[in-house]
Amino acid sequence: MREFETDVVVVGGGASGLAAAVTAAENGAKVMVLEKANTTGGCANMAMGPLGVETRMQRERLIDISVDRAFNKFMEYSHWRSDARLIRRYLEQSAGTIEWLENMGVEFALPSKYFPASEATWHIVKPKTGKPGLRAAATMIKIMTERAEELGVKILLETPVKSIIKDQGEVIGVTASDKDGELEVYAGAVIIGTGGFGDNPDFIKKYVGLEWGKDLFSYRIPGLTGDGIQMAWDAGASKDFMTMEMVFFAPNTGGYAPIELPFRQPNLLVNLDGERFINEEVIENPVFTANAIEKQKRKLHIL
Ligand SMILES: Cc1cc2nc3c(=O)[nH]c(=O)nc-3n(C[C@H](O)[C@H](O)[C@H](O)COP(=O)(O)OP(=O)(O)OC[C@H]3O[C@@H](n4cnc5c(N)ncnc54)[C@H](O)[C@@H]3O)c2cc1C
Known part of the structure; x- marks a missing residue:
C-alpha cells in the first residue's frame, strides 16, 4: 500500500475538480488530483463553453442580463427544485470565473444564446485552431490542466478513488487504486468533483425512474457512475433530491x-x-x- 500526504486531494479532474485544484494551488496549497479516466476534463471535453452573467464581454456588447434576472429565470425554469443558494453563488461568481479563465489564457467567442428565446450567457471557447463549436471547451481543459501542472498540482490519471477515509468522525483522506495496486492519500481537505451518474443505469432507474436502453437513450460518458455521490453517502452525507x-x-x-x-x-x-x-x-x-x-x-x- 502506497501512502501520500497532501493539503488538498481532489477526486475527479473534470472542469470542477480542475477549477478547485488550480484555485487551491493558487492559494498556496499542495494539491493532488486523482482521476479515474486516462485524461482530465470529463464532460467538458465535449462541451462548448461555460455560462457567464454580467461579464465584461456582455457589458461591452450591451447584453442586458443581470445576476438577479438570471437567478429568477433559472429558478422559475427549474420550478425551484434546484438548490437556490448554490445557483445564486454560481451566477454571482460566473463573471469572475470567466475573467479568471481569460487570465489563464482561455479565449472566448461572443456570448451566445442556447436557443432563440434564451439569454446570451453561453461563453463559447475559442479553440486553438478552427472555429468555436462542438467540443471547443476541450481547449479550456487543456489550459486548466497545464496551469494546474505549472502550479505543481500532482495529477494521477487512471486512479479511481474507492472510498473516503474517516478518523473519529473527521474526513482525513481517500483510498484509490491504479495499475500498481492500492494507495491512500491523506489530506487536510477532500474535494469531490466526480460529476453525475449518466453512466449508471441503476442510479438512473432508482433516482430518475427511467430505464436506460428502453425509455432513455442518452450520452453515457464512460465512468460517470456517481462514485463521489455514493462515497459521500457512505461517509455519512445526507441525501438530497437529484434527477437528470x-x-x-x-x-x-x-x-x-x-x-x-x-x-x-x-x-x-x-x-x-x-x-x-x-x-x-x-x-x-x-x-x-x-x-x-x-x-x-x-x-x-x-x-
Ligand atoms: C455533450 C455535452 C455537452 C455539454 N455542453 C456544455 C456546454 O457547452 N456548457 C456547459 O456549461 N455545460 C455543458 N455540458 C455540461 C458540462 O460539461 C458539465 O456539467 C460539466 O463539465 C461537469 O463538470 P464536473 O467536473 O462537475 O463533472 P465531470 O465532467 O463529470 O467530471 C467528473 C470527473 O471525475 C472523474 N471521476 C468519476 N468517478 C471518479 C472516481 N471514482 N475517482 C476519480 N475520478 C472519478 C471522471 O472521470 C471525470 O473526469 C455538456 C455536457 C455534455 C455531456
Missing part, C-alpha cells in the same frame, strides 16, 4: 445531429398514439421538449 436534465434537440433547432436538418419548420410532433402533445412553439427549448416527451406513456419508438 432531459434534453432533446428537435428538428431545425440547431441540434447536433445532421440527420435532423431535412426536417424543417413547421414541425408537428405527435406521440405514438398519433396525438399532438406539445405546443410546437416551445420545441426550440430542448429541455421543455424532452420533458414533454418523457411524459408520454410510450416514450420512444425505435425505427
Whole structure:
C-alpha cells in the first residue's frame, strides 16, 4: 500500500475538480488530483463553453442580463427544485470565473444564446485552431490542466478513488487504486468533483425512474457512475433530491445531429398514439421538449 500526504486531494479532474485544484494551488496549497479516466476534463471535453452573467464581454456588447434576472429565470425554469443558494453563488461568481479563465489564457467567442428565446450567457471557447463549436471547451481543459501542472498540482490519471477515509468522525483522506495496486492519500481537505451518474443505469432507474436502453437513450460518458455521490453517502452525507436534465434537440433547432436538418419548420410532433402533445412553439427549448416527451406513456419508438 502506497501512502501520500497532501493539503488538498481532489477526486475527479473534470472542469470542477480542475477549477478547485488550480484555485487551491493558487492559494498556496499542495494539491493532488486523482482521476479515474486516462485524461482530465470529463464532460467538458465535449462541451462548448461555460455560462457567464454580467461579464465584461456582455457589458461591452450591451447584453442586458443581470445576476438577479438570471437567478429568477433559472429558478422559475427549474420550478425551484434546484438548490437556490448554490445557483445564486454560481451566477454571482460566473463573471469572475470567466475573467479568471481569460487570465489563464482561455479565449472566448461572443456570448451566445442556447436557443432563440434564451439569454446570451453561453461563453463559447475559442479553440486553438478552427472555429468555436462542438467540443471547443476541450481547449479550456487543456489550459486548466497545464496551469494546474505549472502550479505543481500532482495529477494521477487512471486512479479511481474507492472510498473516503474517516478518523473519529473527521474526513482525513481517500483510498484509490491504479495499475500498481492500492494507495491512500491523506489530506487536510477532500474535494469531490466526480460529476453525475449518466453512466449508471441503476442510479438512473432508482433516482430518475427511467430505464436506460428502453425509455432513455442518452450520452453515457464512460465512468460517470456517481462514485463521489455514493462515497459521500457512505461517509455519512445526507441525501438530497437529484434527477437528470432531459434534453432533446428537435428538428431545425440547431441540434447536433445532421440527420435532423431535412426536417424543417413547421414541425408537428405527435406521440405514438398519433396525438399532438406539445405546443410546437416551445420545441426550440430542448429541455421543455424532452420533458414533454418523457411524459408520454410510450416514450420512444425505435425505427
Ligand atoms: C455533450 C455535452 C455537452 C455539454 N455542453 C456544455 C456546454 O457547452 N456548457 C456547459 O456549461 N455545460 C455543458 N455540458 C455540461 C458540462 O460539461 C458539465 O456539467 C460539466 O463539465 C461537469 O463538470 P464536473 O467536473 O462537475 O463533472 P465531470 O465532467 O463529470 O467530471 C467528473 C470527473 O471525475 C472523474 N471521476 C468519476 N468517478 C471518479 C472516481 N471514482 N475517482 C476519480 N475520478 C472519478 C471522471 O472521470 C471525470 O473526469 C455538456 C455536457 C455534455 C455531456
